[in-house]
Amino acid sequence: MEKSIETIWKEGFLKNDALLAPKLNNLYNQKSKQLIEKIKRTSRVDNLSLLPIAFILLVVLSYLGFILAGIYASFLLIFLFFLNKKLLKYLNEININTNNHKYLIAYKNAIGKIILFTTKLLGFGLPLAVIPIYWLFFKETRAYQKLIAETPFFFIILFVIGIAILLSILGVLIYKLSTKIIYGNFITRLDEIIADIEELKN
């Protein structure tokens, strides 16, 4: 007589192997791997997106007649792309063979360092890099010629410093905002996993 499904179920679980629980020593390994993979994927895409922007800037500015400004802006973005690539390589070099907790902390610290470095770069470097674009863009305009002719040199310097500070603040704010939008959830998740592992340890 064929066994009913109820009997198969009951008898099957009487065998010793059926209810063998897996060990919990790999707790969070899979989750951590998935999260880190997501961060890596997102940062790769994020960085690659600089290339089409560089191309579009080059085309648009050249079309408007500002070829030099276009080349310069594209060069800056391509430079940023290679710089980011180098920074991302640094993330990949973190030793994955250490234990999960140490690896996640090292990864989080590395992300923190990259964010700090990029913030400083944008805060100080962006005005220095972008002001020449403005100059290339406006130097032939009548408004610029009038400003140079009629304004005392000291005020021009003040004006340029003002623009530099504004650019610096704007650059840092936009970077902070975009980092929060793109990486905010990942960083929160990373913090949660680290906190959980620490609580589990205790």
Next chain:
Amino acid sequence: MSSDFYTNSIIPYSGIIIKICRAYTDSQEDFEDYYQEVCLQVWRTKDQFRGESKWSTWIYRLSLNICLTMIKKKRNNRQHTVSDYIVPEVTEDNHAFLDESLNLLYDAIKQLSEIDRAVILLYLEERPYKEIGEIIGTSHNNIAVRITRIKERLKKILN
């Protein structure tokens, strides 16, 4: 997770978790992943347990919810890939029980919809219809009808 909590509140109920996780996974790796996720969530949500139901019911409910969520996540991650159109390999060697009939039954259960899997697992675990209804979120009459239909389907698959 303190070893006391694991020993007293999870180990005695690990059978429930194992039975449910097996029904929603196709490989040993996935099974271990789901099992660990359930254990973690049981530990994380332990303070939310108010004692209105049995601890075992809480574990059933949590295990099913987590397995359903993970299976959904996995499906979303694979969306638009060719593998979606390939019938998944049901049982790998390292994911099988010693009892062949039990393996066949699990293979059959895996062919059911996700909710039907939950219903039949709870039925086989001899949970009262009322409790199954509460966990699944439907009336116990509906559960009775559903169980009859699922059992017929399983018989057909097994034969």
